[in-house]
Amino acid sequence: MHRSCLGAVVIDCRTDDLAAASAFWAAALGYPARPTDDPLYHDLATPDGQPAVIVQKVDHESRVHLDIETDDIDAEVARLEALGAKRVAQVKTWWVMEAPTGQRFCVIRPQRDDF
Numbered sequence: 001m002h003r004s005c006l007g008a009v010v011i012d013c014r015t016d017d018l019a020a021a022s023a024f025w026a027a028a029l030g031y032p033a034r035p036t037d038d039p040l041y042h043d044l045a046t047p048d049g050q051p052a053v054i055v056q057k058v059d060h061e062s063r064v065h066l067d068i069e070t071d072d073i074d075a076e077v078a079r080l081e082a083l084g085a086k087r088v089a090q091v092k093t094w095w096v097m098e099a100p101t102g103q104r105f106c107v108i109r110p111q112r113d114d115f
Contacts, residue, residue, distance in 0.1 A: 004076050007069030007111055008052035014062045018042060022055040029053060049114060066105045067094075069115055076107050 013021040019035075022042035026033035031044035031053060044053040052067075070076035077087065077095050084100035094108040 002070055002072035002075045003115075004068055004070040004079075004107075005115070006051045006066060007108060007115075008054050008067035010054045010056050010065050010067055010106070012056050012058040012060065012063050012065060014058055014060065018055065018057045021057075025053070025055050052111065063104075065103070067108050067111075068105060069108055069110045069112070071110060071115070073107055073109065080107065 011021075011025055015021045018040070019033075019042070022033035022035075022044070026044055029044060031046050033042050033044055033055065035042050040057045042055045044055065046053050054067075068076065068080075073093070073095065077097065080097060081087070085097045088096040088098050088104065090096075091106075094106050096104060096106055098104055
């Protein structure tokens with residue numbers, strides 16, 4: 001049996017200034033922002049054991065989405081499809097999916113050491 005858990009809350013920002021967007025969310029949530037190696041993402045330094053909070057620069061409308069971490073992406077995608085979710089797009093190593101009620105979320109590989 002595979003394992004899955006909430007891995008991240010991702011704040012999608014349609015912006016030209018990711019640093020300013022990250023500064024807002026850092027101040028709003030009380031977690032320091034830090035750039036990553038990828039210019040499209042900034043992480044907020046959440047406490048150990050908490051899901052990650054990621055600020056992401058996007059081209060689509062701003063929104064919030066969840067990342068579900070799993071040790072078996074194919075099995076988790078199949079499980080979620082059986083619950084009524086739909087595959088939207090495969091991106092690199094993960095799947096963008098849509099819940100029966102329309103919310104988008106991603107199914108990703110484990111990102112945290114404590115998975």
